Amino acid sequence: MCGIIGYKGARNANEVVLKGLKQLEYRGYDSWGIASLSDGINVVKKVGKISGVDDAGLGESRIAIGHTRWATHGGVTESNAHPHVSSDGKIAVIHNGIIENYYELRVFLRKEGFKFKSETDTEVIPCLVEYFMKNGSSFEDAFREMLLKLKGSYAIVAVNSDKDKMLVARKASPIVIGVGQDEFFVASDVPAFLEYTNKVIFIEDNDIVEINSKVEIENVVLGKKVDREIVEIDYDIDQAQKGKYEHFMLKEIYEQPDAIRETIRGRVNGARVEFEKFGLSDDYIAGVERVVIIACGTSWHAGIVGKFMIEALGKIPVEVDYSSEFRYRNPVIDDKTLVVAISQSGETADTLAAIKEAKSKGAKVLSVCNVMGSSVARESDETIYTRAGIEIGVASTKAFTSQLAVLYLFGVYVAQIRKTWDKDHLKERLEYLEKIPEQMEKVLKGDKEIIAAAEKHFLKKNALYLGRGTNYPVALEGALKLKEVSYIHAEGYPAAEMKHGPIALIDNKMPVVVVAVQDESYEKIKSNIEEIRARGGIVINVATEGDKKIKDISDIVLYVPETSGLAYPFLTVMPLQLLAYHIAKFRECDIDQPKNLAKSVTVE
Numbered sequence: 001m002c003g004i005i006g007y008k009g010a011r012n013a014n015e016v017v018l019k020g021l022k023q024l025e026y027r028g029y030d031s032w033g034i035a036s037l038s039d040g041i042n043v044v045k046k047v048g049k050i051s052g053v054d055d056a057g058l059g060e061s062r063i064a065i066g067h068t069r070w071a072t073h074g075g076v077t078e079s080n081a082h083p084h085v086s087s088d089g090k091i092a093v094i095h096n097g098i099i100e101n102y103y104e105l106r107v108f109l110r111k112e113g114f115k116f117k118s119e120t121d122t123e124v125i126p127c128l129v130e131y132f133m134k135n136g137s138s139f140e141d142a143f144r145e146m147l148l149k150l151k152g153s154y155a156i157v158a159v160n161s162d163k164d165k166m167l168v169a170r171k172a173s174p175i176v177i178g179v180g181q182d183e184f185f186v187a188s189d190v191p192a193f194l195e196y197t198n199k200v201i202f203i204e205d206n207d208i209v210e211i212n213s214k215v216e217i218e219n220v221v222l223g224k225k226v227d228r229e230i231v232e233i234d235y236d237i238d239q240a241q242k243g244k245y246e247h248f249m250l251k252e253i254y255e256q257p258d259a260i261r262e263t264i265r266g267r268v269n270g271a272r273v274e275f276e277k278f279g280l281s282d283d284y285i286a287g288v289e290r291v292v293i294i295a296c297g298t299s300w301h302a303g304i305v306g307k308f309m310i311e312a313l314g315k316i317p318v319e320v321d322y323s324s325e326f327r328y329r330n331p332v333i334d335d336k337t338l339v340v341a342i343s344q345s346g347e348t349a350d351t352l353a354a355i356k357e358a359k360s361k362g363a364k365v366l367s368v369c370n371v372m373g374s375s376v377a378r379e380s381d382e383t384i385y386t387r388a389g390i391e392i393g394v395a396s397t398k399a400f401t402s403q404l405a406v407l408y409l410f411g412v413y414v415a416q417i418r419k420t421w422d423k424d425h426l427k428e429r430l431e432y433l434e435k436i437p438e439q440m441e442k443v444l445k446g447d448k449e450i451i452a453a454a455e456k457h458f459l460k461k462n463a464l465y466l467g468r469g470t471n472y473p474v475a476l477e478g479a480l481k482l483k484e485v486s487y488i489h490a491e492g493y494p495a496a497e498m499k500h501g502p503i504a505l506i507d508n509k510m511p512v513v514v515v516a517v518q519d520e521s522y523e524k525i526k527s528n529i530e531e532i533r534a535r536g537g538i539v540i541n542v543a544t545e546g547d548k549k550i551k552d553i554s555d556i557v558l559y560v561p562e563t564s565g566l567a568y569p570f571l572t573v574m575p576l577q578l579l580a581y582h583i584a585k586f587r588e589c590d591i592d593q594p595k596n597l598a599k600s601v602t603v604e
């Protein structure tokens with residue numbers, strides 16, 4: 001996701017917009033830009049963070065728009081930074097979201113004589129407005145006509161050098177209007193203008209807004225002008241960056257449904273998975289003999305889930321290795337091995353080095369990354385991006401589930417090419433995936449039980465996490481989350497392995513968290529739970545909604561909706577993320593910046 005802001009009023013618009021962009025930097029920080037209206041449209045764009053920039057060098061203006069980019073289409077370059085301007089230089093636009101049919105629109109506009117200066121999807125927007133204006137439409141009508149051509153998600157702000165107004169449109173990407181004293185703000189999030197006003201109008205999907213001397217809103221689906229309530233925001237600027245959340249980690253846990261929606265968006269077409277501009281050919285994928293997944297930490301846990309997904313769907317043998325081990329193991333790989341490198345930050349030194357080792361042995365490297373233009377992405381032969389948005393909390397949450405979404409899509413993609421399953425089976429797999437965001441929202445509503453469990457156990461010194469099959473790596477991830485943010489020692493284990501050692505630890509002081517959903521290993525894992533209870537152990541079960549019997553062998557039950565075996569990890573990890581968060585909160589830990597940790601481990 002990106003940060004957008006616009007201003008119209010008596011202040012120096014360039015100053016207001018520059019400050020607003022800094023407030024929004026957490027939303028995207030690979031590049032930024034401002035367009036201001038004074039004697040035409042003046043634009044400044046820069047690669048890199050905006051923090052530390054005191055003056056954009058744009059002088060005075062009364063209308064300006066600005067954007068911090070978190071790249072989705074096109075590399076991290078000045079030309080790809082927003083705002084984007086029409087060919088005649090009269091229309092400037094900033095955009096948050098994904099225009100799924102941008103390629104067809106570029107083809108159409110090229111035929112109409114337009115030339116593009118960037119690789120972005122966004123640039124089609126100002127050019128379409130110019131196209132319709134050249135065909136006789138007013139700025140306002142051309143803006144509406146442009147919207148009718150777009151497929152995908154957008155929050156758009158547009159200005160015209162000949163007009164004293166801003167036009168705004170929203171579909172599936174957030175945008176709010178700030179209402180001051182004879183001045184107006186528009187932004188992707190309230191922090192951008194909260195120091196000037198706390199009166200906001202939340203714009204809804206399919207709203208078109210005209211900001212001139214007042215705010216006029218029309219909803220194109222209702223086909224009429226609408227009045228949206230002006231509400232007063234009751235949190236201060238410092239809080240606002242986290243919105244209503246006390247910590248970024250909690251905010252990011254709650255952002256997971258949207259992160260999955262964004263990661264899937266434009267990549268599922270009926271029963272098929274499509275990756276835009278994917279550089280690994282079908283012949284290459286068909287010829288791959290094995291996959292080696294390399295990663296660290298939470299990304300390594302995602303890799304183990306990915307192993308289950310790619311093997312079950314693509315029927316290719318997959319092994320998973322720590323990047324730090326792989327790079328020194330003199331791995332036996334060759335040009336028939338596909339190495340998949342998973343990294344949220346794209347800057348993890350061990351993973352970067354492992355990629356170089358893989359390439360030196362002739363393997364192709366596909367990376368799964370959350371930061372466009374990062375070192376891992378640049379070093380790889382191909383990258384499939386998670387679109388989780390910038391992840392600020394050091395403990396990774398939304399990036400983890402977004403990685404699972406990419407690995408799941410990739411498993412279906414391989415299955416399509418290698419014809420390992422028929423279309424109906426693959427269509428059903430994709431239907432399970434597309435239900436996940438809504439099911440995640442259901443899990444998030446159940447946090448009362450999780451807070452109660454946290455309050456009961458936050459003083460414990462140790463914990464054991466158990467799972468089987470695809471939920472074994474979920475147990476590992478749950479244990480890592482607890483360690484990272486609460487400093488309680490926790491270990492994840494395959495449930496059946498407990499009998500081979502850890503069972504010696506079972507007592508009434510150490511909670512055992514078991515992922516015991518009704519998948520293929522349900523009966524077996526119930527026996528493991530009985531073994532724990534027989535020794536006076538404390539059992540917290542993550543179970544499938546509707547499973548009442550599990551209560552008889554639980555001290556606490558945390559429910560998740562029913563789904564398929566391959567898709568359960570998306571849901572079962574969430575109570576464990578929330579449990580770790582709330583335990584850390586009761587222990588008054590520094591949740592977003594835990595001691596000794598860094599968000600990106602760029603050293604060996």
Ligand code: AGP
Nearest residue numbers: 297298299343344345348395396
């Ligand atoms: C996860 O919560 C940790 N912050 C850490 O284990 C992290 O997953 C690991 O350092 C890998 O980071 P990457 O995904 O950016 O490569």
